Amino acid sequence: MRDNWPPAKVALSPGKRVLFLTKDLELIKQQLYEGLNLKMEDLKIEDLLDDINTDVMTPAWVCFDHDPAEIAKNAYAGLMHNGLRVFRENALKDGGFEVIVSGQRKGTGSSRETAAQCERWAGINIVIAASFAPIHERNNINLGQLMAGHDVLKRLQDGEEISLDEFTGVYDPVTQLILERGGLFPFAKALQANELELAPLNTPLKPMTMAEHIISRNLVGQPEGQCVKPGDPVIAQVQGGYSHEFTTAQVHTFLQEEYGVDYSLPNPSKFAVFEDHLLYAHHNPKFVPFMHKVQTLRDLQVAFQQHAGVRDYSAIDGVSPGICHQVAREEFIEVGDFIQATDSHTCMGGASNALTWGVGATEYANLVSAGFTFVKVPESIRFELVGELHNGCTAKDVILAILADHAREELTLNRSMEFGGPGLTSLSIDERATLCNMATECSGRTGICEADDALYDWMVSAQPHLTS
Numbered sequence: 001m002r003d004n005w006p007p008a009k010v011a012l013s014p015g016k017r018v019l020f021l022t023k024d025l026e027l028i029k030q031q032l033y034e035g036l037n038l039k040m041e042d043l044k045i046e047d048l049l050d051d052i053n054t055d056v057m058t059p060a061w062v063c064f065d066h067d068p069a070e071i072a073k074n075a076y077a078g079l080m081h082n083g084l085r086v087f088r089e090n091a092l093k094d095g096g097f098e099v100i101v102s103g104q105r106k107g108t109g110s111s112r113e114t115a116a117q118c119e120r121w122a123g124i125n126i127v128i129a130a131s132f133a134p135i136h137e138r139n140n141i142n143l144g145q146l147m148a149g150h151d152v153l154k155r156l157q158d159g160e161e162i163s164l165d166e167f168t169g170v171y172d173p174v175t176q177l178i179l180e181r182g183g184l185f186p187f188a189k190a191l192q193a194n195e196l197e198l199a200p201l202n203t204p205l206k207p208m209t210m211a212e213h214i215i216s217r218n219l220v221g222q223p224e225g226q227c228v229k230p231g232d233p234v235i236a237q238v239q240g241g242y243s244h245e246f247t248t249a250q251v252h253t254f255l256q257e258e259y260g261v262d263y264s265l266p267n268p269s270k271f272a273v274f275e276d277h278l279l280y281a282h283h284n285p286k287f288v289p290f291m292h293k294v295q296t297l298r299d300l301q302v303a304f305q306q307h308a309g310v311r312d313y314s315a316i317d318g319v320s321p322g323i324c325h326q327v328a329r330e331e332f333i334e335v336g337d338f339i340q341a342t343d344s345h346t347c348m349g350g351a352s353n354a355l356t357w358g359v360g361a362t363e364y365a366n367l368v369s370a371g372f373t374f375v376k377v378p379e380s381i382r383f384e385l386v387g388e389l390h391n392g393c394t395a396k397d398v399i400l401a402i403l404a405d406h407a408r409e410e411l412t413l414n415r416s417m418e419f420g421g422p423g424l425t426s427l428s429i430d431e432r433a434t435l436c437n438m439a440t441e442c443s444g445r446t447g448i449c450e451a452d453d454a455l456y457d458w459m460v461s462a463q464p465h466l467t468s
Contacts, residue, residue, distance in 0.1 A: 107136020144183030240270030385423030
């Protein structure tokens with residue numbers, strides 16, 4: 001991470017520039033290659049690009065690089081004009097920019113953290129937009145990137161020094177601490193060293209949802225038995241998780257950089273690596289030119305597994321043990337666990353009455369080493385299932401109906417989708433896994449099912465060690 005960042009007073013650095021991502025792509029080229037400098041007062045917010053997708057910022061082929069400095073060389077490689085890249089290789093880095101500006105909803109699409117990394121490692125310190133996609137915003141926070149609106153940029157370009165708390169004050173107290181420390185890693189180190197004190201929650205005793213109960217049991221820096229409510233910013237212990245060959249290399253690299261080559265994990269037996277995402281990459285003609293990079297990702301995953309001692313689900317003779325979110329629930333996710341992993345369908349583990357969702361590489365690297373992570377307690381939406389399914393009707397049909405109705409109305413957005421009621425008993429545990437798996441397709445934070453005797457029987461048969 002950057003030294004001495006962020007400062008108590010934020011100002012534009014002498015000699016550094018501001019890049020405006022305008023709808024007029026010729027204007028972007030002029031800023032990149034002809035030295036054009038623009039000011040916010042000369043533009044309207046409507047002139048700026050909206051809905052910049054993370055796939056535009058870092059297309060899939062860029063993600064084959066695990067080193068953020070290499071990723072930054074191809075920042076915005078997906079922004080095309082007349083069939084050609086607007087941003088040539090190293091264009092963002094070589095332009096001397098420290099501020100980047102866009103319109104509404106910056107960072108939509110995939111949750112890939114590389115989109116935030118490409119700006120951070122190209123020299124960007126401040127990201128300006130009218131609004132941000134929630135996951136992209138969180139990725140920026142974890143990297144220590146300051147974010148603000150266009151009014152703040154006007155003041156900076158007028159030469160004003162702006163207090164750091166104007167950037168951080170819009171967030172909850174824990175997020176403020178993360179940003180003030182320069183990102184998630186320095187925050188976690190300070191918390192472990194008892195250099196920080198978390199504010200008490202003071203949430204009164206109340207009934208809690210399944211998600212709230214699990215978070216409450218794992219609170220760090222709060223009294224035992226402390227209740228939580230939606231929106232509470234907390235630090236919570238994590239029982240386990242997993243990564244795959246698209247993300248493990250970054251996890252390994254980040255941990256070496258932050259804690260040295262001799263780093264260790266406190267609880268490796270509940271964490272794992274999977275070889276499932278790029279197993280057949282050589283069959284995709286678009287991926288063939290990057291197979292040397294794919295092999296590097298594979299090699300670094302092996303290095304991480306051997307160094308850290310986590311569970312190994314590597315392919316044997318070209319055959320994978322299975323898809324990560326399926327195997328994890330079968331082999332090591334237990335009832336009541338809080339699980340984080342670098343896979344968007346991590347929520348499938350909710351079939352085991354565990355709280356599970358996907359995170360980025362920085363967040364995962366931090367939690368496997370520190371044992372805890374930042375959580376903003378999600379709201380919950382409960383689906384009370386009654387009756388039984390008709391012949392030929394499955395849990396997939398149930399979740400598709402929810403997707404078409406509730407998700408379209410954004411009633412599931414970023415919420416914990418809880419499934420219970422007498423109708424749940426007619427669904428097998430695998431069918432329940434389907435409900436939870438597709439919570440991410442509903443833009444939910446996660447899915448979780450009530451525990452019952454059927455789950456207990458399934459757990460005993462799937463994980464016999466639980467009864468030993």
